[in-house]
Amino acid sequence: MDLVLNGRGARITDRIREVARQKLSRLERMEPRVTxxxxxxxxxxxxxxxxxxxxxxxxxxxxxxxxAHADAPDVEAALDVVVEKLERQIRDHREKRRAKLIAGASRVKSAGNHERAPE
Structure with a gap:
């Protein structure tokens, strides 16, 4: 995963960089295809x-x-909110893909049953 941290009006310290990497690593476990x-x-x-x-x-x-974006009194609290929002989006997207896959499979299965001629 390529992590890019930018600061506008704020300095990116090593501590912030490490906290961000630690909190955002959960997202990589949820979606390993992250670029x-x-x-x-x-x-x-x-x-x-x-x-x-x-x-x-x-x-x-x-x-x-x-x-996702979030406002908070400190950077760590804002990062927590952003991670929660991104996790929710990833979870919803995964469920949507799974539902489409299951719906397509059941459609193919039901179409296969109609093609057989009764004997």
Whole structure:
């Protein structure tokens, strides 16, 4: 997995890099076909937002890109929320693929039963 960390208004320290790698490694176990994971950490002061840190992530697989973002008072909390959102998207996508596969298999099976002539 190619992990790209960018910071806008925030420095990417070794600690943040290690925490991000540790938290995001769960996503790679869920979807091993990942090609690239791009994370942007944005630090901005906005009184309307609940937190001063925003984390945006894009998780690329060969045929799909999953995206999530979160605002929180600190980077680690925002990373936790982003990881949860991406896990949910990956789980939903996997279930959707599985349902299509099962539906297609049952359709093929039922079509095979209709082709046989009764004896």
């Amino acid at each position: 690239r994971l791009q994370v942007e950490i944005i630090s901005e002061r906005n009184p309307r937002l609940g937190g001063a840190h925003r984390v945006e992530a894009a998780f690329d697989t060969p045929r799909h890109t999953f995206r």
